[in-house]
Amino acid sequence: MTSSAARRRHPAALFALLFVGLLAVGSLYSVFMPSGSAQADTRPVTSKDVEAGHKLFLANCATCHGQQGQGTPAGPSLVGVGAASVDFQVGTGRMPLAAPGVQAKRNEVHYTDEQIKQMAAWVTTLGPGPGVPDEKYSSGVGGNPARGGEIYRVNCAMCHNFAGSGGALTRGKYAPPLKNIEGKHIYEAMLTGPQSMPVFNDTNLEPEAKRDVIAYLHELDKNENYGGHSLGNLGPVADGFFFWGIGIPLMIAAAVWLGRKAA
Template identity: 65%
Template sequence: MNALAARRRHPAAIALLILLGLVVTGLAYSAFAPKPASAATASADQVQQGKKLFLANCATCHGLQAQGTKAGPSLAGVGAAAVDFQVGTGRMPMAAPNVQAPRAVVRFKQDEISAMAAYVASLAPGPAVPDAQYSSGEGGDVAKGAQLFRVNCAMCHNFAGSGGALTRGKYAPSLRNVEGKHIYEAMVTGPQSMPVFNDQNISPESKNDIVAYLHAVDKEENVGGMNLGNLGPVSEGLFAWVFGLGIMVAFAVWLGKKAA
């Protein structure tokens, strides 16, 4: 017993316990931490094809090595998801410098977009294009997604995803009828003025719940009369002023003529 007690009081015992605790914590985190919703690794041929497309269509603004210029930011570390979102929604290449890149006609085929995304992803680690399991909305919890959306997104995009105005000419775009993959990619890359919601902020499963909610909003018919763009009190107040007061003024004029 004395020998066992002496070993417990040995100075190295504390360091050994700390080391053991760190190992156990690391193993537990690797087992239970949210897994990134990453897609398959790109091939070398796809990366080379993407580099050629990048040099022909993107290097003017982003530099020959994607290092960035005065006309466009560096793309190192933005990941394949940023390219798939920006090019896949027609926001890039931009027709002209502007406060914000609007959604436009997509100029490339999906295999070309994937190749450019693979090239940019090869430059530095970054968010990957998500698997359909986490971005299609299939199997998602619509009620949970609605709650997450109201807490994290509705202040800019409106409770129904109809979009809204921001400062200095910028705006939060409408999320109506947007592909789930692009919604997920926007969350993990933070385009324009949008903050980044990585997997530690919102897990891939929860992102899928948000996509499920937005797709459910797209499918639902309005049961409360005219939706007025789902823009809330602004459009509702305008409707009341234009039509409500208009009817009241017309009624007052009619009463005046009748009294005369």
């Protein structure tokens, strides 16, 4: 047996080959991964922000999430959730949680933008995660509402309703309405997947596509209903309730009145 053949059959050769393969795959992914990521938060963050954020976290969040954000039976770990998740949850008033329940509800915001940024800065030190999106994409300005509507109907309408009116899910959960929601929070929800929502990262839904969805939802906010009362745009459920609860009783009352009059 030659020395080269002996080296190829050495037990360490398999591990060396596996390492080289993983290195090659990682290098190729870094070269060909989708460009235009909007997850980088370009706002300057200082050590004072991190320190202030830690104090805010200890005072308001540590009871449920643990002093180091490691999670407890009352709240999940925050390691790796990123600044986007903090900005969404705290910036929409869902956190701190008003009361225990199956789902965190949108509520009054208790912190300033600066305080939210500081808490996000500290949580980011726990592990890398999605950053607050660039306004270039999250504002929806310059997006294509028609394309956004197609993407929305394929990926979102089955839960949030065709008109963004929201809808019921299982076990008491629900998809919230998307009326008059700030574009940044819509983007962050797609990016982080809060509650029962799936995650739409920049690999399966690029930043431009998210911008188009936001542009579409903002166009829905401008729509006026010229055909009468919209009944919340809830579709056949609201229509059926109207006919069974109001329309049919009125017709029965009219029939009874006409019958008595004829008698």
